[in-house]
Amino acid sequence: MTATLIDGKAFAAALRARLAEEVAGLAGRGLVPGLSVVLVGEDPASQVYVRSKERMAAEAGMVSIAHRLPAETAQDDLLALIRTLNAEPTVHGILVQLPLPAGLDAQAVVLAIDPAKDVDGLHPINAGNLASGVPALVPCTPSGCMMMLRDRLGDLSGANAVVVGRSNLMGKPMAQLLLAANCTVTVAHSRTRDLPAVCRSADILVAAVGRPRMIGADWIKPGATVIDVGINRLPPEPGADKGKLVGDVDFEAAKEVAGAITPVPGGVGPMTIACLLDNTVEAACRANGISRG
Numbered sequence: 001m002t003a004t005l006i007d008g009k010a011f012a013a014a015l016r017a018r019l020a021e022e023v024a025g026l027a028g029r030g031l032v033p034g035l036s037v038v039l040v041g042e043d044p045a046s047q048v049y050v051r052s053k054e055r056m057a058a059e060a061g062m063v064s065i066a067h068r069l070p071a072e073t074a075q076d077d078l079l080a081l082i083r084t085l086n087a088e089p090t091v092h093g094i095l096v097q098l099p100l101p102a103g104l105d106a107q108a109v110v111l112a113i114d115p116a117k118d119v120d121g122l123h124p125i126n127a128g129n130l131a132s133g134v135p136a137l138v139p140c141t142p143s144g145c146m147m148m149l150r151d152r153l154g155d156l157s158g159a160n161a162v163v164v165g166r167s168n169l170m171g172k173p174m175a176q177l178l179l180a181a182n183c184t185v186t187v188a189h190s191r192t193r194d195l196p197a198v199c200r201s202a203d204i205l206v207a208a209v210g211r212p213r214m215i216g217a218d219w220i221k222p223g224a225t226v227i228d229v230g231i232n233r234l235p236p237e238p239g240a241d242k243g244k245l246v247g248d249v250d251f252e253a254a255k256e257v258a259g260a261i262t263p264v265p266g267g268v269g270p271m272t273i274a275c276l277l278d279n280t281v282e283a284a285c286r287a288n289g290i291s292r293g
């Protein structure tokens with residue numbers, strides 16, 4: 001059996017095209033959604049994502065400003081920047097790229113972000129609202145995963161969903177969204193016993209671990225839908241300057257067993273950025289009392 005490829009890149013391009021139309025309409029009413037991305041330090045992978053976010057925001061007709069700060073930035077200076085952005089009416093969304101360099105307290109930074117501008121959905125107000133079934137800004141990566149799952153499967157009611165990973169940015173909100181969609185949800189992590197057997201029970205398997213190709217073909221129920229969130233850079237082959245980008249799933253093996261699977265690159269990653277733009281439009285509309293169609 002060969003799995004259907006879930007084309008996140010094409011799905012994301014379609015979502016961005018719809019957003020560009022919506023943004024053009026808002027601009028006609030004098031509202032230009034604005035996103036501020038804060039990048040502390042020089043992590044090369046983060047620089048790639050931040051450039052990609054800036055470019056795609058601009059293509060959708062939005063304003064995106066990246067604030068690049070040195071790794072030695074003091075906590076108080078970072079908090080002062082967040083407060084400035086909170087008070088700036090042209091900024092509707094604030095995203096602080098994680099992880100932060102050692103010495104900076106990510107939790108304190110997240111708490112400082114105005115929940116109404118928290119387009120990452122990381123503030124406890126948004127996380128709590130999501131868990132309580134109250135409208136919230138929802139973390140972008142899980143939102144993107146849900147869009148692809150609904151597109152592929154329609155109604156998810158009753159499906160056994162296994163999420164591997166329990167981070168605040170990915171695993172926990174993913175589990176909340178699957179639960180809200182009436183899946184039976186299992187959240188697995190580094191202490192889970194017999195992880196391969198747990199994964200094999202999944203009709204929907206979401207991998208957000210950060211371990212290259214950890215999930216092999218024999219961990220997958222035949223016909224399952226597999227969403228691979230992992231972004232792992234392998235060491236470069238001799239003579240190459242950059243290693244290959246791979247997910248947490250052994251794609252070549254898994255595609256012979258799964259019913260459908262997202263590739264890396266070209267799967268979840270592009271959807272994350274499209275959903276970030278969507279959250280920014282959402283935040284801009286709410287701030288201006290505009291209801292979206």
Ligand SMILES: NC(=O)C1=CN([C@@H]2O[C@H](COP(=O)(O)OP(=O)(O)OC[C@H]3O[C@@H](n4cnc5c(N)ncnc54)[C@H](OP(=O)(O)O)[C@@H]3O)[C@@H](O)[C@H]2O)C=CC1
Pocket residue numbers: 141164165166167168169170171188189190191192195208209210211229230231232268269270272
């Ligand atoms: N495509 C995209 O848009 C995005 C991709 N990512 C990628 O997704 C991956 C996960 O990201 P993130 O959630 O932030 O990562 P974290 O490092 O914050 O969390 C990793 C999770 O995986 C669990 N884990 C680690 N090792 C194992 C193991 N051997 N078996 C089972 N579980 C394990 C950890 O368990 P424990 O809690 O017990 O330590 C933890 O819950 C990374 O590759 C990241 O780059 C992340 C965000 C967006």
Ligand SMILES: Nc1nc(=O)c2c([nH]1)NC[C@@H]1CN(c3ccc(C(=O)N[C@@H](CCC(=O)O)C(=O)O)cc3)C=[N+]21
Pocket residue numbers: 048049052095096097098099120140141169231245264265266267268269270272273
């Ligand atoms: N506060 C915060 N919010 C985040 O959402 C966040 C973060 N910090 N820190 C890092 C992770 C990772 N992340 C990615 C986004 C897009 C791609 C993406 O577009 N990937 C492309 C390829 C990119 C490449 O070639 O390197 C793809 O998968 O096709 C990947 C990873 C967001 N994250």
Ligand SMILES: [Mg+2]
Pocket residue numbers: 098167169
């Ligand atoms: Mg993390």
